[in-house]
Amino acid sequence: xxxMAHTDQISMPGSAPLTEANEVKIAARGVDVFYGxxxxxxxxxxxxxxxxxxxxxxxxxxGKSTFLRCLNRMNDTIDIAxxxxxxxLDGEDIYDKRVDPVxxxxxxGMVFQKPNPFPKSIYDNVAYGPRIHGLTRNKxxxxxxxxxSLRRAAxxxxxxxxxxxxxxxxxxxxxxxxxxxRAVATQPEVLLMDEPCSALDPIATAQIEELIDELxxxxxxxxxTHSMQQAxxxxxxxxxxxxxxxxxxxxxxxxxxxxxxxxxxxxxTGRIG
Amino acid sequence: xxxxxxxxxVIVIAAGAxxxxxxxxxxxxxxxxxRLHSLPHYHGMHALLLAAVPALLLLFAWSxxxxxVVDRTAVSHLSGENYDTSGERSLAxxxxxxxxxxxDGLIKGGKLNSDDLDGLSIDDLGRRLEETGIPVLAxxxxxxxxxxxxxxxxxxxxxxxxxxxxxxxxxxxxxYGYSVAHPDLRARNRTEMGVRALLVAAACVAILTTFxxxxxxxxxxxxxxxxxxxxxxxxNLTWSPSFGGGSDLGxxxxxxxxxxxSFIALLVAVPLGLFSAIYLAEYAHPKFRSVAKPLxxxxxxxxxxxxxxxxLLIVGPxxxxxxxxxxxxxxxxxxxVITAGLVMGIMLIPFVSSLSDDVINAVPQSMRDGxxxxxxxxxxxxxxxxxxxxxxxxxxxxxxxxxxxxxxxxIVVLGAGAAARMSLNPFEAMTTVTAKIVSQLTGDADFAxxxxxxxxxxxxxxxxxxxxLNIVALAIVRRYREQYE
Ligand SMILES: Nc1ncnc2c1ncn2[C@@H]1O[C@H](COP(=O)(O)OP(=O)(O)OP(=O)(O)O)[C@@H](O)[C@H]1O
Ligand SMILES: [Mg+2]
Numbered sequence: 001x002x003x004m005a006h007t008d009q010i011s012m013p014g015s016a017p018l019t020e021a022n023e024v025k026i027a028a029r030g031v032d033v034f035y036g037x038x039x040x041x042x043x044x045x046x047x048x049x050x051x052x053x054x055x056x057x058x059x060x061x062x063g064k065s066t067f068l069r070c071l072n073r074m075n076d077t078i079d080i081a082x083x084x085x086x087x088x089l090d091g092e093d094i095y096d097k098r099v100d101p102v103x104x105x106x107x108x109g110m111v112f113q114k115p116n117p118f119p120k121s122i123y124d125n126v127a128y129g130p131r132i133h134g135l136t137r138n139k140x141x142x143x144x145x146x147x148x149s150l151r152r153a154a155x156x157x158x159x160x161x162x163x164x165x166x167x168x169x170x171x172x173x174x175x176x177x178x179x180x181x182r183a184v185a186t187q188p189e190v191l192l193m194d195e196p197c198s199a200l201d202p203i204a205t206a207q208i209e210e211l212i213d214e215l216x217x218x219x220x221x222x223x224x225t226h227s228m229q230q231a232x233x234x235x236x237x238x239x240x241x242x243x244x245x246x247x248x249x250x251x252x253x254x255x256x257x258x259x260x261x262x263x264x265x266x267x268x269t270g271r272i273g
Numbered sequence: 274x275x276x277x278x279x280x281x282x283v284i285v286i287a288a289g290a291x292x293x294x295x296x297x298x299x300x301x302x303x304x305x306x307x308r309l310h311s312l313p314h315y316h317g318m319h320a321l322l323l324a325a326v327p328a329l330l331l332l333f334a335w336s337x338x339x340x341x342v343v344d345r346t347a348v349s350h351l352s353g354e355n356y357d358t359s360g361e362r363s364l365a366x367x368x369x370x371x372x373x374x375x376x377d378g379l380i381k382g383g384k385l386n387s388d389d390l391d392g393l394s395i396d397d398l399g400r401r402l403e404e405t406g407i408p409v410l411a412x413x414x415x416x417x418x419x420x421x422x423x424x425x426x427x428x429x430x431x432x433x434x435x436x437x438x439x440x441x442x443x444x445x446x447x448x449y450g451y452s453v454a455h456p457d458l459r460a461r462n463r464t465e466m467g468v469r470a471l472l473v474a475a476a477c478v479a480i481l482t483t484f485x486x487x488x489x490x491x492x493x494x495x496x497x498x499x500x501x502x503x504x505x506x507x508x509n510l511t512w513s514p515s516f517g518g519g520s521d522l523g524x525x526x527x528x529x530x531x532x533x534x535s536f537i538a539l540l541v542a543v544p545l546g547l548f549s550a551i552y553l554a555e556y557a558h559p560k561f562r563s564v565a566k567p568l569x570x571x572x573x574x575x576x577x578x579x580x581x582x583x584x585l586l587i588v589g590p591x592x593x594x595x596x597x598x599x600x601x602x603x604x605x606x607x608x609x610v611i612t613a614g615l616v617m618g619i620m621l622i623p624f625v626s627s628l629s630d631d632v633i634n635a636v637p638q639s640m641r642d643g644x645x646x647x648x649x650x651x652x653x654x655x656x657x658x659x660x661x662x663x664x665x666x667x668x669x670x671x672x673x674x675x676x677x678x679x680x681x682x683x684i685v686v687l688g689a690g691a692a693a694r695m696s697l698n699p700f701e702a703m704t705t706v707t708a709k710i711v712s713q714l715t716g717d718a719d720f721a722x723x724x725x726x727x728x729x730x731x732x733x734x735x736x737x738x739x740x741x742l743n744i745v746a747l748a749i750v751r752r753y754r755e756q757y758e
Contacts, residue, residue: 106648116639119662129647186647
């Protein structure tokens with residue numbers, strides 16, 4: 001954080017001009033999350049827009065990943081986690097009894113903080129989602145999806161000659177891009193990315209940011225990041241979390257240039273976190 | 274001084290060395306621990322090890338060797354036609370030991386003065402022994418009595434020298450340890466070396482014992498092949514030992530029975546065990562799991578003879594009431610391959626499920642998250658991610674179960690019958706390698722006959738087969754472990 005002690009060292013958004021207001025894709029109202037007695041998310045309200053990149057920033061342990069996992073009910077897999085409040089996807093409560101979390105996760109894909117490729121071949125990793133959801137009619141179509149997904153994740157050139165090799169045999173950064181390709185291949189409406197670039201070099205990071213920008217044309221993308229520059233470069237909306245609360249949410253430009261809350265300003269200028 | 278007291282004495286000396294040396298170094302350093310090379314207790318440990326280890330080693334070596342030497346001296350009195358063969362001599366030696374023990378008992382009971390012993394006639398001694406009710410042969414031959422006297426005196430001398438030497442060695446070690454104790458002594462490093470040597474020695478004992486067992490198996494097997502042709506053993510299709518000689522000792526029918534029963538057992542145990550492991554690891558509520566898993570593991574501790582009784586008294590009659598004479602008529606008797614196989618399968622279920630459950634649990638949560646995050650259901654995740662990821666470990670578990678099935682004895686003795694037969698019908702009685710080892714050694718056969726020695730060849734074959742299976746299983750399990758490190 002030393003390198004960016006001052007706001008004026010951060011390149012400001014400009015490359016990603018705001019379009020006119022988009023539809024709200026996900027609306028959260030009064031969301032609380034508890035891990036046993038630990039109150040990890042406190043009364044969060046947020047409207048995440050479609051065809052927009054929304055960035056979650058905040059110090060480590062403030063609940064960014066936790067909130068992200070609420071959006072596709074991945075917290076269901078943690079026994080001690082309890083979610084309260086309403087989260088609406090296209091106006092439908094995703095915690096409603098009638099909603100099948102499995103269907104939901106096919107619509108709201110996720111890339112995890114730590115790369116977690118399956119111990120299968122690279123090809124099978126990417127083809128996993130399309131296969132279980134029956135997205136293709138034949139092998140040729142599947143091949144096309146795999147290739148397109150790997151290209152979008154900037155991994156095709158490195159992977160095309162070793163599609164049959166195990167995904168766990170790749171480098172950390174390659175594994176993370178493989179996980180991105182895997183999530184993209186399922187063709188979700190919303191893509192949640194938890195620090196997707198934390199293991200990547202600057203070149204791969206630039207490629208992933210390009211991908212995120214491209215995904216924005218059709219999808220709703222939510223990204224957690226510790227890099228202020230990255231949040232500024234790729235996102236149109238930014239939410240700042242601190243100690244389980246969502247302190248401030250608004251246009252990225254506004255958050256970085258004239259934050260309303262003192263805590264946001266301190267964090268962005270590198271004084272807390 | 275008995276064995277226990279002697280060990281206690283050595284321990285006391287060693288403890289003394291510990292405290293004295295520790296005090297000496299602390300004194301030399303003016304009570305300042307920082308001026309010592311090692312912490313004070315390492316200096317103490319150093320002296321303690323020097324005092325205790327050589328003395329105890331000597332004690333054990335002496336205790337092993339003394340009886341051999343004493344026997345040698347005592348046996349020299351036994352000559353003449355009655356003691357020609359080694360068998361006769363060893364029989365006489367056990368008599369000698371009994372007489373010596375009886376005399377010891379007399380002396381301890383105050384009935385006899387040890388000084389009088391030399392002058393005592395044989396009749397006298399015999400009468401005295403009778404009075405005390407100690408059972409000794411009515412008329413002890415003079416040679417035996419002589420020998421017993423020598424035996425006693427040699428033992429007594431040996432014991433005395435042993436006590437002296439051991440105590441001397443302990444004291445010498447303690448004195449040396451104390452004399453070299455100095456703040457600059459690298460006591461910590463030396464203690465470390467000592468500890469390592471002790472651990473290596475313990476490991477060596479375990480390995481050498483196993484090695485000894487294998488060697489004795491091997492020598493007896495070679496002995497067997499000297500009197501019975503190996504190709505007959507491995508290729509003959511009949512097993513019919515007859516203690517009068519001229520037996521057919523082909524292993525193939527026994528191996529067939531073993532493999533057939535094990536196969537049925539695995540057919541029962543693998544699906545049931547694996548499914549219950551998957552249920553426990555992936556579906557069950559954690560509270561249920563925390564109760565059910567230990568319960569399953571308790572099942573692995575049930576002695577196999579209990580399963581054998583179960584086979585004999587419940588499963589066999591139940592099967593026979595359906596498939597036997599009263600029912601379909603396929604099953605001539607209660608004991609059959611299917612009876613033993615079923616029960617053995619039940620025995621192996623907890624074994625397979627407990628090992629597989631561990632392996633499935635070792636699959637990182639992030640794999641599951643990855644699959645759920647792509648919209649997979651639970652069973653899709655299990656089938657496509659978890660089981661493939663855990664497969665090497667599961668295969669390892671199955672191979673370990675297989676080697677248990679192959680080595681299992683009690684269930685087959687009670688459930689499978691005794692007929693060495695090669696047939697595909699699972700309702701017929703067959704027998705296994707292990708069951709035949711038992712029956713070959715529990716008869717009255719001369720220990721040097723091929724009918725008895727064949728047990729070693731059978732054991733060796735079994736050993737090689739299960740060893741091979743275990744090696745493959747362990748290699749697979751290890752490869753699996755590396756995957757997530
Ligand atoms: N599986 C879990 N079980 C119990 N507590 C958890 C679990 N996951 C997170 N927490 C707690 O919830 C709080 C928020 O954690 P979270 O992982 O959401 O933080 P984060 O903002 O993503 O941090 P980072 O930037 O380091 O990834 C922390 O206090 C953490 O200890
Ligand atoms: Mg996180």
